[in-house]
Amino acid sequence: MLDRDNTSGPSVEHHRNLLVLRWGRYEIENYLVVPEAIIRFCEQPERNLFTVAMARHAREYLEQHLPALFKERTGDFDCLRELKASEDILIPMFEHIGKPLSKKDLYQLAAVMTPEEVHPEVREKLDMMAEWLQVAAIF
Numbered sequence: 001m002l003d004r005d006n007t008s009g010p011s012v013e014h015h016r017n018l019l020v021l022r023w024g025r026y027e028i029e030n031y032l033v034v035p036e037a038i039i040r041f042c043e044q045p046e047r048n049l050f051t052v053a054m055a056r057h058a059r060e061y062l063e064q065h066l067p068a069l070f071k072e073r074t075g076d077f078d079c080l081r082e083l084k085a086s087e088d089i090l091i092p093m094f095e096h097i098g099k100p101l102s103k104k105d106l107y108q109l110a111a112v113m114t115p116e117e118v119h120p121e122v123r124e125k126l127d128m129m130a131e132w133l134q135v136a137a138i139f
Contacts, residue, residue, distance in 0.1 A: 024121055
């Protein structure tokens with residue numbers, strides 16, 4: 001499983017006994033840019049004055065830097081295909097709101113996502129990997 005980065009190659013490649021999958025968005029972290037999940041993460045572990053303020057600042061930051069996410073609620077956003085969300089949006093946003101989070105800790109956003117918030121491509125790629133691993137285990 002590879003990040004797309006700046007390549008425009010195929011999203012699936014078969015090489016003998018190797019299946020290579022590439023995300024459609026720039027990097028896996030781009031699938032974590034889900035405003036509702038980010039707000040939920042900021043409000044953890046319990047809602048209080050500080051977490052509510054952090055959540056509000058996170059929403060304002062996202063509205064300012066990625067307005068497309070708030071104008072259109074469905075579809076895949078070009079802005080999330082082309083930018084490096086970890087370094088261009090998520091890490092700076094968490095710094096800005098006073099809840100610093102390193103790239104290696106961004107997985108915590110996925111932990112608060114609802115099943116509906118998981119992008120269909122993530123499901124598709126994980127299903128492909130699971131199927132490939134089951135077939136590979138036979139050989």
